[in-house]
Amino acid sequence: MYSRLKYFKNSNKKVFLASINIVFLITALRFLGLLQPLEWMAYDLLFLLRPSEPKEGRIVIVAWDEADIEKFQEGSISDSKLAHILEKIKAQKPRIIGLDLFRNVPVLSKSLSKEQNERAYQKLQEIFRSTPNLVGIAKVTPPQIQAPQTLKEETRITSADLLKDGDETIRRAYIHPLEDGKGEPAGIISIGVISAIKYLSFEGFEVGEERNQALTLTRQQSPEKNEGSGNFESQSNSHIRGVARFPRSSRSSKITLRPLKRFDGSYVKKEEGTKILINWRKGNSPFFQVTVSEVLAGSIPANTFKDKIVLIGNTSTSSSDKHHLPINRWTLPSTTNGVETHAQIASSIVSAALDDRPAIETIPEWSEFLILLLMVTAIALIAIKYREKHTLKLFLITTSIAMSLCCCLAIFALVAFFSQGYWIPIVPSLLGATTTPIAICFIVYNDKIEQNNQDLKQLIKDLNHSLQNSLRPIVEGGNIALDVSSNLKKADNLTETIARYEEELGEHPLSAIQENLEIILLSAGELNRQRENSQEYFKIAYLGQSVFSKKLTAFNQLVNKTVQEITYIKQHQYNLTIQIQEYYDPQIKDVPIDSQSFQRVLENLIDNAYYAIHKKTQTRPEHQGIIKITTHKKKEPSRN
Incomplete structure (x- = not known):
């Protein structure tokens, strides 16, 4: 067995070295972040392959759209109309109202006088104070935008910051956009996350922290007996961190948000803030939407907002608050409004807790390396098995089929795991599966050239030997015939000379000459045959054919x-x-x-x-x- 292993190792040393180099080279590319764009594309493709999902019935968006702008002749919803809207929404008792509009300054209505606008602004501030489940937004990362002072005093401020990757696509959501000097979460929580926390508080979930400072939402009582926590400050000031990990049973009893660390998924840079990956809800219209006009006109059902998350935002085509998401990378429209993006974040957490809809998790870095190693090893072993038994053309076909099968299997496994909430970065493995057969084919081709060179040397050696063997009897026979004929020609007494040669040679001299001439003719025939064989050299040199x-x-x-x-x-x-x-x-x-x-x-x-x-x-x-x-x-x- 040892001799077989030694032979196997020696005969395939180049293949093993190439495979090892490929694994370490791809690993280096991955940790340097050079594969990030491809990984992002593959990640987005996974959402494209998903089927459409039903609407999220727990979230309603109140949209300020292009029709409202045309109708009211206002670029932004005025304080007067916003106050009326909040009153109507508040009357239906939603669980939380998220105001995804920057209201750090008054917004006047052209149809009202100065005094009327001032009264409308004061009325809006009063509604802010008297609505404990209403939250406003601020932008805490540069360029900063301040929150409404009234909501700031009530500590009901959330972050509207959205985290974009290098290709301007949002795949992750902030929990806390900021960190303190020790790298701990600081400042306010994002509006999507706090909306989910508030909603789940009515389902019996309470906020806590684990020893690793991860936020936990634990179900303490049945939702029928729980009225929801009114203490917004206690929830919003908790230290919430990164990657959401949820139990797989329906109506989970506990949710844990863990930090999205460096090198998780395809990410390699250390960035400020704590983040989670979002399980984006796919569909033409994933959320129920009503317009500002419909709310003001009272043309919506009486229970539209009851026990819902209500988010108010600008969805007009002229708005700059539009973002690229994985779910619309290859679709039209290619962007999503900011308010709907925050709704997606809230839905990802709520549906994971209540619908057994998994959040997106990453796998450890060592498992990524193991998958890459297994993929490259599998391709290498297949190549080793067939490299000696097939021609180069058939070997290329065989390895190509093996590569395709491995890639298809890897993609199938990737999609299957992703449906369960696990993101496996597949680009390194696919890159290994494609580069390994190419490298091995190059090695086989190189070995073929080296073998042809060795065969050519052997061919030349054999031909040289054959020519020597054919020339030897010609030279020896010619010398004998020349010697006998020369002596006979010079002899004074021809009869005596012939008798003497006959005694020495054991035959008549002419017979000896004849025999040597026959040998010369046979050898000449051999030389002619060697000349015909030499045509192989021209096939090798000029036609590029194999030696053997x-x-x-x-x-x-x-x-x-x-x-x-x-x-x-x-x-x-x-x-x-x-x-x-x-x-x-x-x-x-x-x-x-x-x-x-x-x-x-x-x-x-x-x-x-x-x-x-x-x-x-x-x-x-x-x-x-x-x-x-x-x-x-x-x-x-x-x-x-």
């Missing part, structure tokens, strides 16, 4: 045929009758081999044997040489 073309061949039959052909030629060439002993292992069947190259090698071996025996018989005429031809199947290393 391996095909499944009956090995024993090939050896036997080659031996018969070569020994017939060599017997006449060396004038030797040598015993040939052949044994062929019956276990050997078809073998992938280049027949022509193998025949050249076998020819050289047999020629060397004939030449050695020929030299021996010149000093020891009684020597009887034997050539043994044996084939046997190589034993594989033990698997034990």
Whole structure:
């Protein structure tokens, strides 16, 4: 087993090194943040693949739209109309009213006099004071916008800040946009989060903190007996942190918001504030909306706002409060109003607690590395398995299919996990799955070139040897014939000279010359055959063909045929009758081999044997040489 492992390691060392380098290179790219844009795109695509969801029935948006602007000829809703709207909403007893409008200065109505506008402003401030479940907004990150002074005094101020990623898309929500000098949450909570907390307080959830300073919402009593906490300050001043993690059972008894740390998901930068990922509700119109005109006209049902989260905001097409969300990246319209964005944040938390609709969680960094490692290893092992058994073209097809299957499996798993609320950054794994076969194909191609170079060197060596073997009898036979003919020509007594040569050679000199000429002709034929074989060089050099073309061949039959052909030629060439002993292992069947190259090698071996025996018989005429031809199947290393 050790020998097999050693062979496996040595033969695939380049593949393993390439795979390891790919894993560490992609990991470095991931932690440097260079894969963030691709990860964001993949994350948004997951929302695109989701089916549409039903409307969120617990949230109602009161919209100041383009029709209202045209009707009232006011760019922003005036204090007078806002006061009337709040009175009508308050009368239906909503759980919380979120005013997603900056009201740090009075907003006058063109249709009212100065005195009427002043009275409207004072009336609005009085409504602010007398509505304990009303919250206003401020912008606490630069550029800052102050909150209404009245709501500020009542400590009913929330943050309207929205966190955009580098591509101007909102994927996360602030809990606290600010931190103190120690990195602890500071300042006010976002309007979407506080709306969810207030709503859940009516369902029996109370705010608490864990030892790790994460915020918890725990159900203390049944919702039928709970009237909701009226103490807004105690809720809004709690230290709330990052990633929402919710139990998977319906109507959860506890919700925990944990910090979204550096390197969670695809994020690598340390940013101020505490944040959570939002499970965006997909749909053409995910929330019920009524217009300001409809509320003022009293044309809405009497229970429209009862026990609801009511958010008031600007939804007009001329408003600049529009944002890109993952759910509308590839849809029209491509932006979402700010008030609807805050509604999405509130819905994400509320539905997780009451509907078993999971919040988005990230997986640990080590698990991302493990997934990447498994993906690259799987592709590498598949490539190793098929690299020796197939041609380069078939190998490319096989690895491409394997890569596609692995990618499809990874995407399917990603979608399945995402439906359960787990975000698995998939780009590193997909990048590993695509670059690994490319790298391995490059290695295989390189090895093929190196092998061809080695084969070419061997081919040249064999051809050189064959040419030497063919030239040797020509030179020797020519010298003998030249020597005999020259001496006969110079001889004074031709008869005596012929007799002397006949005694030395054991035959008539002319017969010796004839035999050597026959040898020269045979060798010339060999040279011509070598010339034909040399055409392979031109195929390699000019046509780019492989040096050796391996095909499944009956090995024993090939050896036997080659031996018969070569020994017939060599017997006449060396004038030797040598015993040939052949044994062929019956276990050997078809073998992938280049027949022509193998025949050249076998020819050289047999020629060397004939030449050695020929030299021996010149000093020891009684020597009887034997050539043994044996084939046997190589034993594989033990698997034990």
